[in-house]
Amino acid sequence: MATLNWLQRTLRGPIVWATNRYASRPNRLRIFESLSKLYAAITDGEKAKGPLIPFDAASGKFIIFSDQHKGGRNGADDFVMSETVYLQALQHYHDEGYHFIGLGDCEELWENTWMAVKKAHKPSFEQEKKFIDAGLFTKVFGNHDLQWQEDPFAPIFLKEVYGTNVPIYEGVVLQTNVGGHQIHLFCTHGHQGDEVSDGNWFSKFFVSRIWAPLQAFVQINPNTPAYDNGLKTTHNRLMQEWSAAQNGLLLITGHTHQPVFESLTHLERLYRRLLLARQAADAPLCTELEQEIQLRKQEYKTVSDQYLSLQPCYFNTGCCCFSDGDITGIEIADSSLRLVKWKKVDGTAHRQVLEETPLADLLLAVTTPEESNWT
Numbered sequence: 001m002a003t004l005n006w007l008q009r010t011l012r013g014p015i016v017w018a019t020n021r022y023a024s025r026p027n028r029l030r031i032f033e034s035l036s037k038l039y040a041a042i043t044d045g046e047k048a049k050g051p052l053i054p055f056d057a058a059s060g061k062f063i064i065f066s067d068q069h070k071g072g073r074n075g076a077d078d079f080v081m082s083e084t085v086y087l088q089a090l091q092h093y094h095d096e097g098y099h100f101i102g103l104g105d106c107e108e109l110w111e112n113t114w115m116a117v118k119k120a121h122k123p124s125f126e127q128e129k130k131f132i133d134a135g136l137f138t139k140v141f142g143n144h145d146l147q148w149q150e151d152p153f154a155p156i157f158l159k160e161v162y163g164t165n166v167p168i169y170e171g172v173v174l175q176t177n178v179g180g181h182q183i184h185l186f187c188t189h190g191h192q193g194d195e196v197s198d199g200n201w202f203s204k205f206f207v208s209r210i211w212a213p214l215q216a217f218v219q220i221n222p223n224t225p226a227y228d229n230g231l232k233t234t235h236n237r238l239m240q241e242w243s244a245a246q247n248g249l250l251l252i253t254g255h256t257h258q259p260v261f262e263s264l265t266h267l268e269r270l271y272r273r274l275l276l277a278r279q280a281a282d283a284p285l286c287t288e289l290e291q292e293i294q295l296r297k298q299e300y301k302t303v304s305d306q307y308l309s310l311q312p313c314y315f316n317t318g319c320c321c322f323s324d325g326d327i328t329g330i331e332i333a334d335s336s337l338r339l340v341k342w343k344k345v346d347g348t349a350h351r352q353v354l355e356e357t358p359l360a361d362l363l364l365a366v367t368t369p370e371e372s373n374w375t
Contacts, residue, residue, distance in 0.1 A: 031193030031238050035251075039186050042173045050169035050188075051138065053099075057176040057359055062332040063093045064187060066103035066254025067319035069144060072112040073120035078321035079108075083124065085327050086320050088349035089342045090127045098333070100131040101172060103254045103317060104142025104189025114147070114157050125161035132162055140169050142189035142255065174332065178360045181367070183248050185332065190239060190253030190316075236260055240314040248367055250313055250337070252330055257319040259328045261339040261355040262312030262362075267293065269355065312357070313366045315339070328354075335359050 041049040055062075068086065071077030079086075093100060107117050118125070131137035139158075141148040148154045148168040158166045171188035235256055240263045243251035259266060270293050277285040315337065318328030324343075331338040339355040 027193055028238050028241075029193075032242050034192035035186075035188070035239075035242050038171050038188060038192065039173070039246075039249075042171055042186075043184070048169075050140070050171040050173065052173045052175055053138075054175045057178050057335045060174075060176065060332065061093075061096065061098040062101060062174065063089075063098045064101045064103050064252060064317050064330040064332075065089075065320050065327065066142070066189065066317045066329075067105045067257055067321060068102075068124070069105055069108040069319075069321045070117055070121045070124060071108040072116035076111055077108070077120065078323075079121070081323060081325040082320050082327050083121075084347075085325055085342045085344050085349040087123060087127050089327065089329075089351070090130075092349075092351070094127075094130045094134070097134075097136070098331075099136040099138070100128065101138045101187060102128070102140060103187055103252070104140045104191070105144040105254065106139070106142075107145045107148075109145045109147045118157070118161055122161070129162050132164060132166065137166070138169065138172050139166055140171060140187065140189055143191040176359070178335070178363045181248070181363055183250065183359060183363045183366075185250045185252060185337075186243075187252045190235070190255035236265075236314070236316065239316075240311070243313040244311040244366075246313070246366070248363065250315065250362060250366060252315045252317065254317045254319065256316060257321075258316060259318035259339055259354070260314060260316035262357060263314040264312075266354065311365060312362060332359075337362060 038049060042052055045052070065086075068079050068082075069077075070079045073080060090100065107114075109117065128137065139148070148158070149170070151157070154168065155165060158168075170192075171186065174185040174187065176183060176185075236258065239251060239253055243249060244263075261269065264272070270289055274286060274289040274293065277289055315330055317330050318339075320327040320329070322328075326341055326343040328339065328341050331340050336356055336358050338353050341352045341354055342349050343352065344350075
């Protein structure tokens with residue numbers, strides 16, 4: 001045990017560096033072209049790319065989780081710590097009649113065979129099947145479960161665990177009307193246009209042959225809130241830039257494992273709230289926010305220079321494999337959009353609303369797209 005602890009302390013830095021190096025290399029032009037092409041395909045009716053789902057803003061309910069990375073239940077399986085919370089959260093959403101969207105990287109198929117994942121996570125597949133049986137399930141592939149798009153046997157594999165045919169999409173567009181105006185919520189994993197993650201063979205080789213065995217041996221999970229770097233920030237910024245150039249559109253992705261709401265990370269929203277509290281001369285609130293900021297600085301290493309003026313058009317689910325067992329996701333319900341966290345307290349999963357904004361307010365903010373010169 002002492003040797004393992006020493007290895008974990010010694011290798012944590014290099015492993016996080018390697019994860020940064022081989023997890024993301026966003027390319028602006030490729031990202032913009034890929035997102036535009038996919039969005040156009042779905043809205044033009046190319047059903048193989050993804051469905052266009054109309055819903056009533058007041059009564060429609062969606063929960064969007066991504067990046068579970070369900071593995072082989074070994075030292076490299078980042079999902080194990082979050083499994084209990086995930087299962088209880090899904091039971092809640094099933095009972096409440098939510099439509100469940102799995103927004104990619106739900107299975108970790110770079111590091112594991114399908115047979116290993118299927119055997120290891122039967123409870124999760126059974127819980128997800130409840131949404132299928134209710135006709136309230138949409139599955140999107142990411143880069144780590146790209147096999148669902150590429151493998152001709154994928155439909156057979158998924159039928160093994162779900163008991164029925166499950167279509168796999170690259171994205172989904174949710175369409176509703178607020179105050180007589182249409183708004184689109186474009187949901188996709190977010191790896192499109194990423195030079196390392198978007199179908200890159202070397203990334204798969206590194207993860208499956210080098211990273212996975214090493215992680216299994218030393219049992220280090222880099223998916224902590226503190227796991228953040230310039231690449232993540234760059235990726236989120238490019239997603240925000242693309243969505244800001246659209247009209248009447250909100251973009252929801254996963255991929256980075258970093259929750260984002262209204263184009264801002266939690267730390268950036270705290271800074272904005274602090275400025276408003278200072279303007280209002282609310283000393284107690286200022287003290288509370290300053291303390292919270294000092295804590296969150298350990299989780300987010302970068303703050304955008306434009307955090308006060310970014311158009312609130314981009315959202316990120318975070319992930320379902322944080323090392324502390326928490327999971328985050330995006331809810332759409334009661335004519336609002338919410339960033340939620342589920343965490344285990346005394347063995348029971350508890351839901352916490354981190355951020356919430358009415359769709360009507362978001363629509364007002366995104367009906368005038370920002371100028372973009374990416375073409």
